[in-house]
Amino acid sequence: xxxxxxxxxxxxxxxxxxxxxxxxxxxxxxxxxxxxxxxxxxxxxxxxxxxxxxxxxxxxxxxxxxxxxxxxxxxxxxxxxxxxxxxxxxxxxxxxxxxxxxxxxxxxxxxxxxxxxxxxxxxxxxxxxxxxxxxxxxxxxxxxxxxxxxxxxxxxxxxxxxxxxxxxxxxxxxxxxxxxxxxxxxxxxxxxxxxxxxxxxxxxxxxxxxxxxxxxxxxxxxxxxxxxxxxxxxxxxxxxxxxxxxxxxxxxxxxxxxxxxxxxxxxxxxxxxxxxxxxxxxxxxxxxxxxxxxxxxxxxxxxxxxxxxxxxxxxxxxxxxx
Numbered sequence: 001x002x003x004x005x006x007x008x009x010x011x012x013x014x015x016x017x018x019x020x021x022x023x024x025x026x027x028x029x030x031x032x033x034x035x036x037x038x039x040x041x042x043x044x045x046x047x048x049x050x051x052x053x054x055x056x057x058x059x060x061x062x063x064x065x066x067x068x069x070x071x072x073x074x075x076x077x078x079x080x081x082x083x084x085x086x087x088x089x090x091x092x093x094x095x096x097x098x099x100x101x102x103x104x105x106x107x108x109x110x111x112x113x114x115x116x117x118x119x120x121x122x123x124x125x126x127x128x129x130x131x132x133x134x135x136x137x138x139x140x141x142x143x144x145x146x147x148x149x150x151x152x153x154x155x156x157x158x159x160x161x162x163x164x165x166x167x168x169x170x171x172x173x174x175x176x177x178x179x180x181x182x183x184x185x186x187x188x189x190x191x192x193x194x195x196x197x198x199x200x201x202x203x204x205x206x207x208x209x210x211x212x213x214x215x216x217x218x219x220x221x222x223x224x225x226x227x228x229x230x231x232x233x234x235x236x237x238x239x240x241x242x243x244x245x246x247x248x249x250x251x252x253x254x255x256x257x258x259x260x261x262x263x264x265x266x267x268x269x270x271x272x273x274x275x276x277x278x279x280x281x282x283x284x285x286x287x288x289x290x291x292x293x294x295x296x297x298x299x300x301x302x303x304x305x306x307x308x309x310x311x312x313x314x315x316x317x318x319x320x321x322x
Contacts, residue, residue, distance in 0.1 A: 008117075008163070009117055009163040009164055009189055011115075012069070012070070012117050013189070013227060016227065016228070016253050016292055016293075019292065019319075020292070020316075021287060021291075021292050021293075021294060021311075021312040021315050021316070022069050022070060022292060022293045022294075022312075023067050023068050023069050023070070023293075023294060023295055023305065023308045023309050023312055024068060024069075024070045024072070024255070024257055024293055024294065024295025024296075024308070025060070025063035025064075025068040025070065025071045025072055025295055025296070025305060026063060026066075026068075026295060026296035026297070026300040026301050026302065026304055026305045027259070027268075027296060027297055027298045027299055027300050027301070028045070028056075028059065028060075028072055028073075028074045028076070028121075029044065029045030029046075029048070029074060029076060029077065029268075029298070030045075030261075030268040030270075030298045030299050030300075031059050031301065032045055032048050032052060032055065032056065032059065032074065033045070033267060033268055034268075034270065034301070035055060035059070037051075037052045037055060039266035039267055040086045040266055041086075041130055041265070041266045042082070042084075042085025042086045042127065042266075043077060043078075043082045043083050043085055043086035043088065043266075044077040044082065044128070044265065044266050045074060045076070045077050046074070046075070046076070046077040046078035046079075046082055046083060046086075046088075046095060046099075047083065047086045047088055047095070048074070049074050049078070049095050049098050049099045049102070050088075050091070050094075050095060050098070053098055053101075053102050056074055056099065056102035056103070057102045057103075057105045057106045057109070058106075059106075060102065060103045060105075060106030060107070061106040061109055061110060062302055063302065063305055064106060064107070064110045064116055065110070066302045066303075066305040066306045066309065067305055067306060067308065067309025067312075068116070068295065068305055068309075069115075069116055069117065070116065070117045070118075070119050070164070070293075070295075071103050071106065071107065071116055071117075071118055071119070072103070072118075072119045072120075072121050072166055073096075073099045073100045073102070073103045073118060073119065073120050073121060073157070073160075073162060074099040074102070074103075074121075075096050075099050075100070075120050075121045075122070075153065075157060076121040076122075076123045076125065076168055076169075077123065077125050078092065078095050078096050078099065078153065079092070079123075079125065079149040079150060079152070079153045080092045080148075080149040080152060080153075081125070081126055081127065081141055081145070081146065081149045082125055082126070082127065083095065085127055085139075092152065092153070092156070093156050096120075096153055096156040096157060096160065097156060097159075097160045100118065100120060100157060100160035100161055100162055101160065101161075103118045104118055104161055117163050117164055118161070118162050118163060118164075119162055119163070119164040119165070119166045119191070120154075120157030120158075120160070120162035120164070120165055120166065121166050121168050122150065122153060122154055122157065122165050122166065122167055122168065122179060122182065122183055123167075123168045123169050123179070124146065124150065124169075124170065124172060124175035124176060124178065124179040125169070126139070126140050126141065126146070126175070127139040127140070128263075128265040129265065130265050130266070131264050131265060132264060132265060133262065133263040133264065133265065134209060135209075143174060143175075143178065146175055146178050147178045147181065147182070150178055150179050150181075150182035151181070151182040151185060153182070154182040154183055154185060154186050155185075155186065157186070158186040158187075158188055162188065163188065163189070164188060164189050164190075164191065165183040165186060165188050165189070165190050165191070166191050166193060167179055167180065167183050167190060167191065167192045167193055168193045168232060168233065168297075169193065169195045169207070169232070169233045170192060170193060170194045170195065170218055170221070171194065171195045171196075171206045171207035171208045171213075171218060172206075172208055173206075173208075173213070173217055173218065173221065176218060176221045177221060180192075180221060180223050183223075184223060184225065189227050190223060190225060190226050190227065191226065191227060191228040191229070191255060191293070192222045192223065192226045192228070192229040192230075192250075193229075193230065193231070193232035193233070193255065193257070194206070194215065194218045194219065194222075194229070194230070194231050194232070194234075194242065194246060195207035195231065195232060195233040195234050196215050196231050196234045196238055196239070196241075196242035196245075197234070197235075197238065198235075198237075198238050199212050204238055204241045204242050204245060206218045207233070207234070215242055215245045215246075216245055216248070216249070219245055219246045219248065219249040219250065220249060222246065222249055222250050226250070226252065227252060227253070228252060228253050228254070228255050228292070228293050229246055229250045229252065229254065229255065230243055230246060230254040230255030230256050230257075230291060230293065231243050231246065231255075231256065231258075232255065232256075232257045232258070232259075232297050233257075233258075233259045233297045233298060234258055234259065234297075235258060235259070235260070236258040236260070236274055236278075236279060236282045239256055239258050239282070239286070240256075240282070240285060240286055240289060243256060243286065243289060243290070243291065244289070247290065253290070253291075253292035253293060254286075254289070254290045254291045254292060254293070255291060255292070255293035255294070256282075256283070256286040256291040256293070256294050257293070257294065257295040257296050257297050257300075258274075258279070258282070258296065258297060258300070259296075259297040259298040259299050259300065260272070260273045260274045260296075260298075260299040260300055261273055261298065261299035263298065268298055268299055270299055273299055273300075274300075274304075276303040276304050276306065276307040277307065279296075279300075279304055279307050279308075280307040280308075280310060280311050283307065283308055283311035284311050284314065284315075287311060287312075287315050294308045294311060294312065295308050296308070
């Protein structure tokens with residue numbers, strides 16, 4: 001069942017066009033884990049939707065209360081390629097639809113106090129070796145199979161009622177192209193999220209680990225029709241430099257939503273998580289550098305979203321004072 005947004009993406013886009021700052025939510029899969037939902041050793045957080053509809057709605061509702069104006073359905077790791085390892089490939093439609101419905105329910109529950117857009121996360125994720133953050137190279141499907149899986153999820157997300165496709169953790173040049181193609185096929189607005197890391201020589205690279213791939217190679221793949229582009233699932237100390245690289249290829253509003261901690265399949269390690277006040281300082285800097293969508297990714301929580309909302313409010317106060 002799809003719901004009608006009280007706000008609608010068009011109004012959010014109008015705010016972006018005016019230069020306003022939009023607050024995105026924090027991590028969804030990692031927040032499920034943090035609140036006790038078990039992660040699947042093959043499918044990570046995607047399979048958790050089947051037994052945690054109410055918890056997902058609670059998480060989305062809590063993020064809205066904290067200040068999020070866009071909430072992201074738990075669909076990052078829910079393509080057929082990931083679910084197959086958990087024996088759930090035949091339930092890809094159900095899992096993605098239920099994830100979207102959990103977010104829509106939260107949005108509708110909060111309609112009296114806040115207008116919110118529900119986004120569908122679309123990644124190019126493929127199986128990850130247990131106990132690591134590295135792709136299981138022996139399990140990577142052929143490109144045609146990846147294309148079909150990404151197109152399938154994109155279509156499910158649209159049918160379920162999302163208003164926006166978030167292309168998340170774009171770092172592998174071939175699979176980025178396939179995911180972009182899938183997102184654009186829906187006709188929905190697209191936001192592009194690249195992931196970066198710092199190389200041993202200090203350069204900012206794509207998150208790609210099979211070699212040193214300059215982030216510029218991923219920036220070149222931002223689709224012409226993207227409404228927003230920026231770095232995400234990237235350490236705060238790298239993100240600003242990454243966005244500066246994306247800016248050389250993209251003139252629209254930038255986004256900035258870092259992660260904190262690290263991944264060891266199937267669990268996120270909440271280690272040395274950045275303090276919300278410290279992240280607030282980064283948000284202020286990123287806004288000054290052109291970020292107009294700010295929030296959090298893996299490992300970041302309600303307190304970090306509150307810090308983003310506070311940074312948005314400080315920006316508005318500065319603009320009004322001019």
